[in-house]
Each structure stands twice: as structure tokens, then as C-alpha cells.
Amino acid sequence: MILGACTGLSCYLAVASAKPNPIKSNGSSAIRHDLCCPIGGYSGVLSMSMSKRGKNTVVAGAGGASLTYRGAGVDIDAGSELVRRIAKMAPGIGGFGGFLPLDDGSYLVASMDGVGTKLMLALETGILDTIGIDLVAMSVNDVVTSGTKPLGFLDYYSTGHLDVDVAEKVIKGIVDGCKQSGCKQSDCALLGGETAEMPGLYREGDFDLCGCAVGIAKKDSVIDGKNIIAGDILIGLPSSGVHSNGFSLVRSVLEQSGLSLKGKLPGGDITIAEALMAPTVIYVKQVLDLVSKGGVKGIAHITGGGLTENIPRVFPEGLGALIYKDSWEVPIVFKWLQEAGNIQDSEMRRTFNMGIGMVLVVSPEAANRILDDVEKAYRIGEVISDNDKGITYG
Numbered sequence: 001m002i003l004g005a006c007t008g009l010s011c012y013l014a015v016a017s018a019k020p021n022p023i024k025s026n027g028s029s030a031i032r033h034d035l036c037c038p039i040g041g042y043s044g045v046l047s048m049s050m051s052k053r054g055k056n057t058v059v060a061g062a063g064g065a066s067l068t069y070r071g072a073g074v075d076i077d078a079g080s081e082l083v084r085r086i087a088k089m090a091p092g093i094g095g096f097g098g099f100l101p102l103d104d105g106s107y108l109v110a111s112m113d114g115v116g117t118k119l120m121l122a123l124e125t126g127i128l129d130t131i132g133i134d135l136v137a138m139s140v141n142d143v144v145t146s147g148t149k150p151l152g153f154l155d156y157y158s159t160g161h162l163d164v165d166v167a168e169k170v171i172k173g174i175v176d177g178c179k180q181s182g183c184k185q186s187d188c189a190l191l192g193g194e195t196a197e198m199p200g201l202y203r204e205g206d207f208d209l210c211g212c213a214v215g216i217a218k219k220d221s222v223i224d225g226k227n228i229i230a231g232d233i234l235i236g237l238p239s240s241g242v243h244s245n246g247f248s249l250v251r252s253v254l255e256q257s258g259l260s261l262k263g264k265l266p267g268g269d270i271t272i273a274e275a276l277m278a279p280t281v282i283y284v285k286q287v288l289d290l291v292s293k294g295g296v297k298g299i300a301h302i303t304g305g306g307l308t309e310n311i312p313r314v315f316p317e318g319l320g321a322l323i324y325k326d327s328w329e330v331p332i333v334f335k336w337l338q339e340a341g342n343i344q345d346s347e348m349r350r351t352f353n354m355g356i357g358m359v360l361v362v363s364p365e366a367a368n369r370i371l372d373d374v375e376k377a378y379r380i381g382e383v384i385s386d387n388d389k390g391i392t393y394g
Helices: 076-089 118-125 131-146 164-181 247-257 272-276 284-292 306-314 332-341 345-351 364-373
Strands: 021-025 028-036 042-050 058-060 098-101 107-113 149-159 189-197 207-217 233-238 296-301 319-323 356-362 378-385 391-393
Touching (some): 107 131, 118 247, 131 149, 131 207, 149 164, 164 189, 164 207, 164 284, 233 364, 247 272, 284 296, 296 306, 306 319, 306 345, 306 356, 332 345, 345 391
Antiparallel strands (some): 021 028, 028 042, 098 107, 107 207, 149 207, 233 356, 233 378, 296 356, 319 378
């Protein structure tokens, strides 16, 4: 995500912490999590109590309240407003990747992103070797939405005190992500990066990640959505789960549900930690292969803002989409999140990918070919004349 993408600006400066603070409350032990505000300072404290008599039964203070992303501390509307203001100073932002024209008529395409507060769960669960894959995926998936092959990646790792063992695991994941997106698939390479140790800026154990992917696109091969028309088909490629967006809301759901990350995912056969920490799918090879066969007019990476906010970003003015809401199987992790957090359908679709990590807008002919050739792809909707709603679910 470049700044213009406005998807969860929380992940831009999100800080990870797995240091719960034990406190006492009314004779019961409790755990308090101090949540760092994405833009600085503390947004507040979430507490959950464990009764001494209840065998570690957790009672979340929020009760059965209907949770929202804004209530969890992330305001997508505020992010959109910031982009609107910045656009006055820097016209052209807002796409999944930024374009810089080169002298030979080609474009340098770049995208920068982080992994948000998924970092906090990485530290809490100890699953640190895949968060780097998430970091690479968030940027290379943005770059490939223009049909561009990612060529290089740079990372930024910042912390108050460098824990070499933690950093090594994280950077291993970054290298693995580059390979996936990557050396064998699209000649992408880890070019370098920055490791910053800044005592006093971060709490003990905290660290942050940011990454930037770059590629080169030929002018006549850029996929920009300009040729999309009503009647074109939306093809969805499945996600591995939550990917790397919406984790502020995920953490609120965890607090409210009272379940342990080590516990089994309700309705599933893996732990909650394993479900939530599944690395983001890197779509580079698959998307470039589909693009090479023709008929692909637009590509949307489903990141912060979910299906509702991201799909319209590739449409020309005057067009919207009808999404067939029952056209794919929504992964169990989303069903659990919605039920445990009492989250409205509209909030889920505007926050999470709901099982679809990438959407291709294609001609009807290309849609038939893709569905025949690709084992896991879904016809999830169609382009319609704009009804002032952008996305309609039916």
C-alpha cells in the first residue's frame, strides 16, 4: 500500500507488543494490554479478568457488544480524508502502486506497506518466521495489480533494542517472501534495507516493519482498468485467511471472546493462532500467468477496506459491481470472528477480505477460460452501471 491506498493507515506506524501487564481487580487476577495508537501515544487499555475460581475462564469487559473497526481504533474514513487532502498536493496518488515515467517510455512501479498490528500477535504467539512473508506479500501484491513484475524489495526493521534472534527469524521470512514472489517466479530480489535501533522510542520488545517493492512496466502493457465495461466479470482468487489487515478488530474480538490463541478455532481443526497467523498469499506468479493470456482489464488487491473499498478502486467513473455473496466459501476464521464479535455483514466486508485476496476484472470470454484452467478461482460478481453504492451484494 502506498499512502494513497488509505487502507488501514494504522499499519503504517503500528507497533508490536506482547507484554501484557498483570494487574489486580476486585480480588481477581487480570491481564491488561496497553494498545499503542497507530499515530502515536496510547489509544487506551483493554482489560480482561480471570476469576481465581473459574479455571482461567476469561470474561471480556466488552461483553457481547457489536464490534467495529473504528471502535477498535482504526478509522478508514479518516484515512480516506487524509488521502483526499494529500491528493491536492500530490496528484496521482490513490492506486495500489505509484508510477514514475522513465525516459524509455516504461514506468517504475513501487508500493510500500507494513503488516499492521499482526506484529503484536506474532510476538504473542511466537510465530515470527512468517511475518516477513506477510511484509513482502503486501507490497508485491500491490505492484502486480498493474500487471507489473516485481523486481526488487527493501525492508525497514526498527526497534528500541535489537533482539538478534527475533530479527533473524523475521528477516528469514522476508527472504522467503522474496523467493515466493520471487527469485524463482518473477526475478524479485531482496536488495537491502535498514535496521534501526532507537532506544526510548519503542517499549521493550516492540518492533515495527515496513517494506517497499519495485518493478518495471512497459507503457503498453500496464493494466489500469480504463477498458472495464458493464458486463465484465469479477474473478476472485482465494486468500489463506485474514492476511495482514483488520488485526486491530481481530484483537478486539479476541478480547471479547475470551478464547486463548492456543485454543482450537471453533469449527476448525487448527488453533486460533495458526488460523490468524497464516501468511498472506503471494499472488505474483498466478496473476502474471493469467495476465499473459489476455482478457484481464483490472486487478484489485483486497487489503484494508476489504472487498467493499478495494474493488471500486480499479473501475472507471460511472461503474460499480454486483457481488454474488454466496459464490465462494467464506473461511471458518471469518465466520468465527463475525459471530464472536457480533460484527455486522457490512463491517466484515469493509474490513476483511472474506476469503478473496485478489480480484481480477476480466472479459466474459476470459472468465470462462480462467474458471476452466484455474482450480481455485471463483466468479464472484459482475461490473454494472454505477448505482451510487459502488458495491452491491446480492
